Amino acid sequence: MSTTLTIQQQDSAHCLHPFTNFKELNAKGARVIERGEGVFVYDSEGNKLLDAMAGLWCVNLGYGRQELVDAAAKQMQQLPYYNLFFQTTHTPAVELSTLLAELTPEGLNHAFFTGSGSECNDTVVRMVRHYWASKGQPQKLEIISRKNAYHGSTMAGASLGGMAFMHQQGGLPIPNICHIDQPYWFEEGQGQDPQEFGLERARQLEQKILELGEDKVAAFIAEPIQGAGGVIIPPDSYWPEIQRICDKYDILLVVDEVICGFGRTGEWFASQTFNIKPDLLCLAKGITSGYLPLGAVMVSDEVAKVITDANSEFAHGFTYSGHPAACAVAIENIRIMQQENIVSRVRDEVAPYLAQRWQELAEHPLVGEARSKGMVAALELVADKQTKQRFAKEVNAGEVCRDICINNGLIMRACGQTMIISPPLVITKQQVDQLVTLAKQSLDDTLQALS
Numbered sequence: 001m002s003t004t005l006t007i008q009q010q011d012s013a014h015c016l017h018p019f020t021n022f023k024e025l026n027a028k029g030a031r032v033i034e035r036g037e038g039v040f041v042y043d044s045e046g047n048k049l050l051d052a053m054a055g056l057w058c059v060n061l062g063y064g065r066q067e068l069v070d071a072a073a074k075q076m077q078q079l080p081y082y083n084l085f086f087q088t089t090h091t092p093a094v095e096l097s098t099l100l101a102e103l104t105p106e107g108l109n110h111a112f113f114t115g116s117g118s119e120c121n122d123t124v125v126r127m128v129r130h131y132w133a134s135k136g137q138p139q140k141l142e143i144i145s146r147k148n149a150y151h152g153s154t155m156a157g158a159s160l161g162g163m164a165f166m167h168q169q170g171g172l173p174i175p176n177i178c179h180i181d182q183p184y185w186f187e188e189g190q191g192q193d194p195q196e197f198g199l200e201r202a203r204q205l206e207q208k209i210l211e212l213g214e215d216k217v218a219a220f221i222a223e224p225i226q227g228a229g230g231v232i233i234p235p236d237s238y239w240p241e242i243q244r245i246c247d248k249y250d251i252l253l254v255v256d257e258v259i260c261g262f263g264r265t266g267e268w269f270a271s272q273t274f275n276i277k278p279d280l281l282c283l284a285k286g287i288t289s290g291y292l293p294l295g296a297v298m299v300s301d302e303v304a305k306v307i308t309d310a311n312s313e314f315a316h317g318f319t320y321s322g323h324p325a326a327c328a329v330a331i332e333n334i335r336i337m338q339q340e341n342i343v344s345r346v347r348d349e350v351a352p353y354l355a356q357r358w359q360e361l362a363e364h365p366l367v368g369e370a371r372s373k374g375m376v377a378a379l380e381l382v383a384d385k386q387t388k389q390r391f392a393k394e395v396n397a398g399e400v401c402r403d404i405c406i407n408n409g410l411i412m413r414a415c416g417q418t419m420i421i422s423p424p425l426v427i428t429k430q431q432v433d434q435l436v437t438l439a440k441q442s443l444d445d446t447l448q449a450l451s
């Protein structure tokens with residue numbers, strides 16, 4: 001049996017990790033995660049960790065669901081792979097697309113399958129441009145997004161995203177993508193009424209459309225709640241104003257629910273939570289609870305009609321578009337969610353409980369704000385609770401806190417000086433108590449480490 005050290009050495013020698021400073025990781029060695037059960041994962045040193053990030057916002061039904069394993073195994077025996085390219089189809093893709101058409105908001109009745117969230121957003125860029133070209137408006141190329149958005153890591157995904165540190169590598173964004181300011185009140189709106197701030201940020205969309213020219217703009221894309229940006233929950237005024245602007249001008253509204261979809265905000269989709277009417281809706285992660293890679297772009301009847309009536313090939317697709325085993329797992333995942341009333345349980349019981357317990361952390365001297373919506377939550381770390389002043393960058397307060405959390409048996413993520421969680425939707429109230437206790441302890445330890 002390999003020891004932890006042997007695994008770490010091989011890992012350093014051969015495995016390049018995503019979003020990682022390789023030198024730094026090789027110097028300390030990666031934590032080896034061996035197995036998972038429910039909301040917990042276990043590492044090779046025998047540590048039990050409460051996974052408050054559900055992997056990467058995806059293991060919504062928790063670890064160790066035998067039904068999902070069985071669904072994959074059964075499909076793999078019957079037909080492990082076939083593609084949808086050459087006028088062929090298979091029942092897992094047909095069944096899942098039908099199911100998604102029923103589940104997703106009204107009018108989104110067509111699924112284009114991908115292997116990931118990034119591939120969804122690459123598909124979005126190609127599809128919205130194909131749509132406008134098919135309508136005889138090929139000059140409508142420009143896609144408006146937001147600073148500090150995350151839409152994936154491929155060339156198009158990273159370009160749509162508004163992460164400055166990603167754009168610095170490799171000459172991004174690609175042409176015809178631009179970014180307006182985000183509705184991040186805590187960071188950028190202090191001193192201003194939050195609703196006014198929300199309206200102001202939304203109206204930047206209108207200004208940008210007018211600046212570029214309505215005849216040049218193809219679409220606006222956004223996450224209902226920015227996830228990787230730091231669980232940024234927009235003021236209530238924001239989304240209605242965005243919707244008004246998208247309705248007024250002739251542009252498509254693309255909603256990236258890679259994180260928010262499948263119950264995360266207490267409705268099946270956050271578009272329902274925020275009353276948004278998307279033309280395209282991106283799904284991934286929770287679609288299979290992360291057990292197999294899968295994404296889907298849900299396409300409105302209007303967009304589907306235009307690209308169908310164009311009567312020409314949409315020259316886009318992936319080997320794993322509609323992978324049968326991944327689709328079978330997604331179907332089973334949705335069946336379990338329905339059978340166990342996961343979404344209403346989140347909305348009526350667990351999310352209100354999390355919100356109440358999470359709010360207790362706002363009292364902590366290190367915390368400038370505690371916020372949550374459904375089953376995502378954030379803590380803003382501050383050096384001065386009164387003025388909300390942040391720590392100096394070099395202090396790496398977020399990373400210090402994250403490392404302390406993990407040593408205490410809790411997986412929380414740091415986005416700069418914002419600590420975030422997105423636990424499995426199946427977490428119990430008792431496990432929420434445990435999460436909050438560990439978070440409190442970790443904040444105390446962080447305070448001590450930083451003073």
Ligand code: PMP
Binds near residue numbers: 119256285
């Ligand atoms: N969109 C959003 C909102 C995401 O959070 C992510 C991943 N965190 C992606 C897209 C990209 O998904 P993937 O990593 O599966 O490519």
